[in-house]
Amino acid sequence: MSEPAVTLSDLATEVRCKNAGPFWVTIEAFMTDPSGYAVADRLITAELIAGLYAVPVDDIQIFRIPDLNVVKVSFPRQVSQGSLHDRDIHAGQHHVLLGRSPIQTGDGRTSLPPT
């Protein structure tokens, strides 16, 4: 049996998600320290987010804030807020997909970040 993967959440004090107005979603990874920030900074790309959330790459905004050890991602809501198919009115649970992303090393194995 393979070892459980180390995920972004494991290196974060909090990964959270919320509406930013009715038409945008914003996700923030608050990393515990600069080495965790470096991992998040490498991991979080527009391509990763596009794959996780089924959003066009060009619609994704990423803000890298090393002073706070935070990477912030914003993109247009894919389901109109409060509509029949909106299952997360405040977009409060969508961070999980990013948070559980495994941290990969160059050779594809899961490992702890460099310290």
Added chain:
Amino acid sequence: MTDPDMTDIAKAQKVGILVPAGMLGAGFPPDTITRGIALGADVIAIDGGSTDSGPYYLGTGMGKNPKEAVLRDLRILLRAAAAAHIPLIIGSCGTSGTDSGVDWVAAIVEEVLSSAGLDLSVARIYSEQTPDTVIEHLAAGRVHPLAPPRSLNAADLRRCEHIVGVMGHEPIMQALHDGADVILAGRATDTAIAAALALMHGMPAGPTWHAAKVAECGGQCTTSPRDGGVFAQIDATGFTIEPLDPNARCTPQSVAAHMLYETANPFQMREPAGTLVVSDATYTALDHRRVRVEGSAFEQAAQYTIKLEGAAITGYQTMSFTGIRDPKILAQIDVWAHTLEEVLTSRISQVLGLEPGDYDTDLRLYGYNAILGELDPHPAPPQEVGVMLLVNAATQDLATAIAKVANPLMLHLPTADMTHLPSFAFATSPAETERGAVYEFTLNHVVDVDDPCQMFPIKSNRTAHV
């Protein structure tokens, strides 16, 4: 564009803003208000609304908080403001800032004033717009989409149950200038209510808007968001912020991080008159619980714009809910749900003569993958699933008829390998709940205006001010 005439307002050295909580009705410890007044508050500002809970509140003009919660907060705040002789400003009254929301809060304010024997002048600032007014702006090319852009025509506007403009600080400043003690604003930017008095007294725009943004959610910018609000003091070069609870702390991290909260862009925030830019702001700890912020900038926009919000009815909804615990079904819950959708579509066609374009359904498997749906690639086999069926249709009767057609399936639908009819666990009798009209936000637009106050009439409970 003309600002209200403020020539007779004395310039202050500093202005203190007390924000008791993130929302009127959320509650706060009364002694935090006493403490904020003692720290030198010149104004109490609190937000009464948000779009965050969805389009229902704007669509209906109903408030999210119970009257009793708003009454409790207002009792404390009105007495405190009256005793300190400082204004109380409430924004986005009644959750969505409709005229009915302003009048709802106004009635509660009058109840408190009369029972407490307080004689305060109350200004109501209305923000609701008629479809015809907005259609006129649209025809004149003054309405522009925000990102993500969506089309807008006159019919979309006529469909809206309510349309509000999101006011800036100017109508609030006008009401203050007219002598109002209590200002009940319709839809307003979260920051405008906290910024108005400081701007009126000549505080610089950058620090004022930044302080207003950090303070607007009350304790959210502190290390213990549940322990009450904050006090921000703005001066010529920046602002200082501290929690109202002496045991809570603001840290450079907690204050800087608040610019992330519910914002798409953490460095720039558009207000009607321009853009707050905090890229060069510095956050310094004055001690273990107070933070000094300097270097915030405000860039005046070439065109003054008012954001519009509107909500329209998209149909009527009925909900049905059942539970499954049988491991045999749960082992193939995807297949079971897919079968239910297929059989239901066919039964609706047979029984009601309706095709999928005539109605819409959403089948959610709570306990399995309801929240993330297709984004959840490999949900674990569940121990128990709550099956929620939502039906939208043109009328309530039709939505309920469809949900009733689904009832025997949600009670008994077997999987293909079963030779008997299972029975599932309906949560209620009847299984169907009528949810009434359902709404959507139809506007993500701004309108160009010349006068910041033109869309926002002010009414006072006094015929004239001395």
